[in-house]
Amino acid sequence: MGPGTMGEAPGGDTLRVGLAGLGTVGAGVVRVLSDNADLVAQRAGRPIRVTAASARDRNRERGVSLEGIAWEDDAAALAARDDVDVVAELVGGSDGPALTLARATLSAGKPLVTANKAMLAHHGLELARAAEAAGVALRFEAAVAGGVPVIKGLREGMAANRIGHLFGILNGTCNFILSRMEAEGRDFADVLSEAQALGYAEADPGFDIDGVDAGHKLALLAALAFGTRPSFGAVEATGIRHVIAADIAEAAALGYRVRLVGVADASAGGLFQRVHPHLVPLSHPLAHVTGSTNAVVADGDQAGRLLFQGAGAGAGPTASAVVADLIDVARGVAGPVFALPADALVEAKRADGAERRARAYVRLTVEDRVGVLAEIAAAMRDAGVSIETLIQRGPSGEGAGVLVAIVTHEGPERCVAQALERLRGSQSLTDVPMWMPILA
Numbered sequence: 001m002g003p004g005t006m007g008e009a010p011g012g013d014t015l016r017v018g019l020a021g022l023g024t025v026g027a028g029v030v031r032v033l034s035d036n037a038d039l040v041a042q043r044a045g046r047p048i049r050v051t052a053a054s055a056r057d058r059n060r061e062r063g064v065s066l067e068g069i070a071w072e073d074d075a076a077a078l079a080a081r082d083d084v085d086v087v088a089e090l091v092g093g094s095d096g097p098a099l100t101l102a103r104a105t106l107s108a109g110k111p112l113v114t115a116n117k118a119m120l121a122h123h124g125l126e127l128a129r130a131a132e133a134a135g136v137a138l139r140f141e142a143a144v145a146g147g148v149p150v151i152k153g154l155r156e157g158m159a160a161n162r163i164g165h166l167f168g169i170l171n172g173t174c175n176f177i178l179s180r181m182e183a184e185g186r187d188f189a190d191v192l193s194e195a196q197a198l199g200y201a202e203a204d205p206g207f208d209i210d211g212v213d214a215g216h217k218l219a220l221l222a223a224l225a226f227g228t229r230p231s232f233g234a235v236e237a238t239g240i241r242h243v244i245a246a247d248i249a250e251a252a253a254l255g256y257r258v259r260l261v262g263v264a265d266a267s268a269g270g271l272f273q274r275v276h277p278h279l280v281p282l283s284h285p286l287a288h289v290t291g292s293t294n295a296v297v298a299d300g301d302q303a304g305r306l307l308f309q310g311a312g313a314g315a316g317p318t319a320s321a322v323v324a325d326l327i328d329v330a331r332g333v334a335g336p337v338f339a340l341p342a343d344a345l346v347e348a349k350r351a352d353g354a355e356r357r358a359r360a361y362v363r364l365t366v367e368d369r370v371g372v373l374a375e376i377a378a379a380m381r382d383a384g385v386s387i388e389t390l391i392q393r394g395p396s397g398e399g400a401g402v403l404v405a406i407v408t409h410e411g412p413e414r415c416v417a418q419a420l421e422r423l424r425g426s427q428s429l430t431d432v433p434m435w436m437p438i439l440a
């Protein structure tokens, strides 16, 4: 049965969806609501049907039937339509038309379902307040880890737990690139071009590879886990641009894999949120998350360690999460957006990463001459960094530098930062040093 063909249930109790965005996720939602219409209606207790839609180009072929669905050129007009009970915002972007539509929907007193992590990471508190004032649901399961029900898992499944710590692989594009670099020994730029050709990476991949997208998601997870206001501004984000094939090879030789990991934890010192490439021990569950898969680990004081893992992107998984949210709306489920009433969310103090203790990987590329190793060792010693392992590899070719890979003993991050600061000024370095914490 197609979306335009499913009749109104007796009593007209169909949940009527205004759908903004008919790209990967939006078209996926139309397809899921059509392919699984009967199942969705049974589980929701009433049919769910798209009655109106909006995208940029009305004439674009989208591989799904839009028959019987009204069209709006202006997405924000969906909110005011009498035949729309709930809006699904699947346009994207932190501001612009997505935010205009979200505000219009909530101020019209209608529930909002969105996959837009950028918008929520920047405007989540405002939108949560607007949803509460209107007494309607704002759901965003698809915004983090695609089809993986991690929002529901944290907000509902772990509602009885104090969560001390969470971390995860939150960007499928980066994980795909790192997995390929690892499997094939290729360099970043080379694999990025392939990922773009295959459609795994955007033409402008900055948001993904610089850790911004993962940072948006981390800000939302941290708000849910720690009862803090979502705050992307407090996330330290570093991506994978500067990871080279040799880092991955050295990590492998030492028993680790390189992964872009988002870490959030709350302590007396405040809330710490960081996205950064890490070395992950082979025995760690995140080391086995490959390709475009996402995974989130949360430590609850009652439930223990939970691992949420699965497809982080793509039409089917993401639409599955959006439709699950629509089913909740159809059932009349609302509840606080970030697990607590918006006014109870606290403005967390930003914790200083400098005092965090970890073992670390450091890679330096240096000139091939006598005395350089002694210079490195002295910089580390003077900064109070204790070296656990040091590997030196001769130049890989004409004019190439010598690669020095170091694993430190556990210590405060500020000590390694201080050593690297001193070495950055040295004539011996031929490239910018790389530092990665080792996930415990």
Ligand SMILES: NC(=O)c1ccc[n+]([C@@H]2O[C@H](COP(=O)([O-])OP(=O)(O)OC[C@H]3O[C@@H](n4cnc5c(N)ncnc54)[C@H](OP(=O)(O)O)[C@@H]3O)[C@@H](O)[C@H]2O)c1
Pocket: 020, 021, 022, 023, 024, 025, 026, 054, 055, 056, 057, 058, 060, 073, 074, 075, 090, 091, 092, 093, 097, 115, 116, 117, 118, 142, 143, 144, 146, 312, 313, 314, 315, 318
């Ligand atoms: N792709 C994924 O796997 C995935 C996973 C999780 C979350 N998300 C999130 O889901 C959202 C949608 O992502 P997507 O991958 O589906 O993006 P997409 O394929 O680029 O689709 C975006 C859609 O928005 C429409 N659009 C753009 N500007 C518009 C405007 N001013 N008014 C109305 N419609 C407009 C586009 O119209 P045209 O088609 O006519 O150009 C297109 O249909 C984003 O927030 C994204 O972060 C995506």
